[in-house]
Amino acid sequence: MPNLRFTEKPLSEWMQKGGDYSDVVISSRVRIARNLVHQPFPIIASTEQAQQVRERLTAALQDEGVQAQGPFEPLVLDELDDVDKEVLMEKHLISPNLINDSRAGAVLLAENESVSIMINEEDHLRIQCLYPGFQLEEAWQRATAIDDAFERVVDYAFDDRRGYLTSCPTNLGTGLRASVMLHLPALAIMNQIGRILSAVSQVGLAVRGLYGEGSEALGNIFQISNQITLGLSEQEIIDNLHSVVMQIIEYEQHARSRLLDESRLRITDRIMRSYGILSYATMMDAKEAFQRISDVRLGVDLGLIDRASAGQMNELLIMTQPGFLQKTFGVKMGSGERDKYRAQMIRDTLSDVHVAD
Incomplete structure (x- = not known):
């Protein structure tokens, strides 16, 4: 084997x-x-x-x-x-x-x-x-x-x-x-x-x-x-x-600086909304998961989310894929089931992630 x-x-x-x-x-x-x-x-x-x-x-x-x-x-x-x-x-x-x-x-x-x-x-x-x-x-x-x-x-x-x-x-x-x-x-x-x-x-x-x-x-x-x-x-x-x-x-670095300087409240709101949805959603398709993980990763890089969470964002890019979901939970899944297990995987991962002070 x-x-x-x-x-x-x-x-x-x-x-x-x-x-x-x-x-x-x-x-x-x-x-x-x-x-x-x-x-x-x-x-x-x-x-x-x-x-x-x-x-x-x-x-x-x-x-x-x-x-x-x-x-x-x-x-x-x-x-x-x-x-x-x-x-x-x-x-x-x-x-x-x-x-x-x-x-x-x-x-x-x-x-x-x-x-x-x-x-x-x-x-x-x-x-x-x-x-x-x-x-x-x-x-x-x-x-x-x-x-x-x-x-x-x-x-x-x-x-x-x-x-x-x-x-x-x-x-x-x-x-x-x-x-x-x-x-x-x-x-x-x-x-x-x-x-x-x-x-x-x-x-x-x-x-x-x-x-x-x-x-x-x-x-x-x-x-x-x-x-x-x-x-x-x-x-x-x-x-x-x-x-x-x-x-x-x-x-990209210049664009991030401009977001913080000119639209800090708006970008913070976007990041925190994605963080909240990822933390509590019970269904999540792949496209939405990737977009919201992208927002949270940006929050990490801007110092709005705990820096220790950077590795967890990289992990989620793989953990939320169909093969790894089936490997982790040990069941074959249709698309609807994947959305349920994907949301569970994300909730469990983000339970250790903290918003920066």
Whole structure:
């Protein structure tokens, strides 16, 4: 049986630490896509061929260089039940595509869950490194070290003109996707978020929701990532994203200062109303939960809610998801039942949260 400790707690160990600009930046992520030479890409591979790739990559864990970057624990997707897979996805350790579309899928997890290496997702190998706060460079350095360790053991598909070959042409070249998850409630409240995100798109970056491509930006949480992987070096991609995110952080911090200076009573009322509803509601759908958690998190960052509650707001982002609710309460739920259990989960969590004096 696989070790399921990875699905028992809502927050990965790496999320317990703050990181730079943690009042605005939730996390930094770097993902590297690679494929093995002389093996069909996952989208056209047979189950037997996909199994061979999985065996080859899990065998690489025995290499000293790879071990030095770990240790990593392999989890085979077929050996997990649906709820555990959903929890891993909600914690950003695996993707929906790995759950729904992969053959012979697996994930290699670091003990503190800051590294997850997906096997037979859209590509044979997807190395993902997650850091708290704004630590994009640190995430990149860790990811490239792991990539180098694997490349010494297995041969990657590479072309002198096109760079690393990937299943999707948008990942050709470096195979690098870097992203930063931002909480931007003040810009949203002041109706500036549309202008900011439009400008971000015009400089070649993508804006997505909490769970990446195709997901809604609930709770004023946005992922900003690079779109171009070919024609730029890895460092140029990281530096470009870093520069744009720094500007967004400054805009959000300025907007928060303006809210306190010009509309303190109104923003305090909004935050306290959300705090009260979360504390006493008996039904809560996901969209409302995320919006009100966003308000309370803003209250924490503005000093209106007990600072010790910041970690609990991060926990609630995961704890209120369908998979984790079912994992916690041990029952399968329809949408109505989820709303009831979600409200209960929030009430129990907020019982220890205090309004600042």
